[in-house]
Each structure stands twice: as structure tokens, then as C-alpha cells.
Amino acid sequence: MPVLEARHISKSLGGKLIVDDVSLTLDQGELKVLIGPSGGGKSTLLQCIHYLHRPDQGEVLLEGRSAAEMGRRNICAFRQEIGMIFQDFNLFDHLSAENNVAVALRKVKKFSTRAALERARAELARVGLADKARLYPAELSGGQKQRVSIARALAMDPKVMLLDEPTSALDPELIGEVLNVIADLAQGGMTMLMATHQIGFARRLTNEILFMEKGRLTERGSPAELLAPGSNSRAAEFCAKLAQLMGRE
Ligand SMILES: Nc1ncnc2c1ncn2[C@@H]1O[C@H](COP(=O)(O)OP(=O)(O)OP(=O)(O)O)[C@@H](O)[C@H]1O
Ligand SMILES: [Mg+2]
Numbered sequence: 001m002p003v004l005e006a007r008h009i010s011k012s013l014g015g016k017l018i019v020d021d022v023s024l025t026l027d028q029g030e031l032k033v034l035i036g037p038s039g040g041g042k043s044t045l046l047q048c049i050h051y052l053h054r055p056d057q058g059e060v061l062l063e064g065r066s067a068a069e070m071g072r073r074n075i076c077a078f079r080q081e082i083g084m085i086f087q088d089f090n091l092f093d094h095l096s097a098e099n100n101v102a103v104a105l106r107k108v109k110k111f112s113t114r115a116a117l118e119r120a121r122a123e124l125a126r127v128g129l130a131d132k133a134r135l136y137p138a139e140l141s142g143g144q145k146q147r148v149s150i151a152r153a154l155a156m157d158p159k160v161m162l163l164d165e166p167t168s169a170l171d172p173e174l175i176g177e178v179l180n181v182i183a184d185l186a187q188g189g190m191t192m193l194m195a196t197h198q199i200g201f202a203r204r205l206t207n208e209i210l211f212m213e214k215g216r217l218t219e220r221g222s223p224a225e226l227l228a229p230g231s232n233s234r235a236a237e238f239c240a241k242l243a244q245l246m247g248r249e
Helices: 042-049 072-080 097-107 113-126 142-155 172-187 199-205 223-227 234-245
Strands: 004-013 016-026 031-035 057-062 082-085 160-164 192-195 208-213 216-221
Touching: 004 042, 016 042, 016 057, 016 192, 016 216, 031 042, 031 199, 031 234, 042 160, 042 192, 072 082, 082 142, 097 113, 097 142, 113 142, 142 172, 172 192, 172 199, 199 223, 199 234, 208 223, 208 234, 216 223, 216 234, 223 234
Parallel strands: 031 192, 031 208, 082 160, 160 192
Antiparallel strands: 004 016, 004 057, 208 216
């Protein structure tokens, strides 16, 4: 059984169909990468999977349990089992790094203050921030902030992580430190779905690229299949354009 399955998800926003009949599965330990042009619906799809947007049609199953059949309370529990990482970090500015990680442990998982802080420090160490635990978001670089947000998601022991362009708000020299943390998670067996424009990263770490355009997953396959020179796929064409924009061949 896949850890996560999205079946025929559709979602309209503002009277426009944004996600159009999308299905995908994530097996245990799998990293899939979602690419495609801006406005194609990647963020909306991730938000539907996380039930930030309730899909108009289709269903999301976590370990075989359908979110649609859960009551309000269980939907909260369902959402807690999915870690979501946003482009803009979503940290609490008034809390230190360790308290950003500890707060949900205390409030949701009912950890004592001390146990929550201990776990928070361990998760921060895991993302290379042991020495930054007491600092506030304003005192951290973008890459460090994103690593705090990853530590916060990890502290909740998610079954799956959804990452929505986690490096696209970062200066180029900070992207690598965040991608390294994500690569470590992938190698450690975390199940993940990541929207990204980091094609080099995708090529190295994923078995399957999902290409999304105008609300639909129009192509899917291994990087070798989709991105091979001369493959004529839309994905290859899109990646070539991206590379051009970034000034690489
Ligand atoms: N709340 C909303 N109301 C109306 N339209 C919306 C809403 N949210 C998103 N959209 C529209 O849905 C489309 C898809 O947006 P989405 O953010 O999912 O795309 P994306 O693939 O993540 O793009 P990007 O690569 O720029 O992040 C866009 O045309 C956007 O304007
Ligand atoms: Mg987006």
C-alpha cells in the first residue's frame, strides 16, 4: 500500500479549474518531484493533498485512510501526519528557533516544556543548527530559517513531507545547505513530494518526475526518460528553458 495516494483530485478557485483530475502515489521512502510552469497548479495541488484546500473532487488517502471520510477532529490528526514546507518558511517571528520547533510539540503532542525543548534541540542539530537554537528568525539567514522549518516539521514525526519550492526564496549561495538537508532526509527514507525548480537536484534524487501544466499531470517518468536529450517531452523543453534563464547550458 502506498503511504500517500491522491485519487482524481480536482479543485476550482475563483471559478477557474486549477487542479484537474490529478492522481499520484507515494510509496514508503519515495521522493517524487513536481515541476512545471508558474501558475500550473503545483502549490494548489500540494495544498489539496494537505487539506488546506478541500478538493472539490477526488480523495487523499494516508496509509489507506481516506481524509474525505474523516470528521473535523480526525482531519486535524490527518494533517499533523503530513509535514508541509513552504517557500517563505512560515516561522513565528516572536519565537526563537527552538521555540518555533517546540511549540507544536507542547500544544499538539502535549510534551512538557522541557521534553519539547529537548526534542527541538535534537531536531535542530539534525539540520545542522545546534548552535542557533536560541536565535530568533530575524537573526537567521534564509537557509537557516528554512532548516528551522524543516526541523519543526520533522519534530512531528510526519509520515510524508510536502515541500513547496523550499529553496526558491533563497539566495543562490544558500540553496545548497537546504537541498543537502532534503537529500539527507531522502537518503534516510523520508517519503516526500517536492515542487521545485532545482532540476539538477531532481535528476540526482528522484525516480519519478511529475510534470504539471494547466492543472494536469501531463507527463511522468524517470529523469532519464523525461529529460534525456532529444526526448521531445514538455518536461525537457521546460527544463532547457529554466537552464537558459539561469545562465547554464
Ligand atoms: N485562492 C485563489 N483564488 C483564485 N485563484 C487562485 C487562488 N490560488 C491560486 N490561484 C490561481 O491558481 C493558479 C495556479 O496557482 P498555483 O499557485 O497553484 O501554481 P504553481 O504551479 O504553484 O505556480 P508557481 O510555480 O508560480 O508557484 C494560478 O493561476 C493562480 O492565480
Ligand atoms: Mg507554487
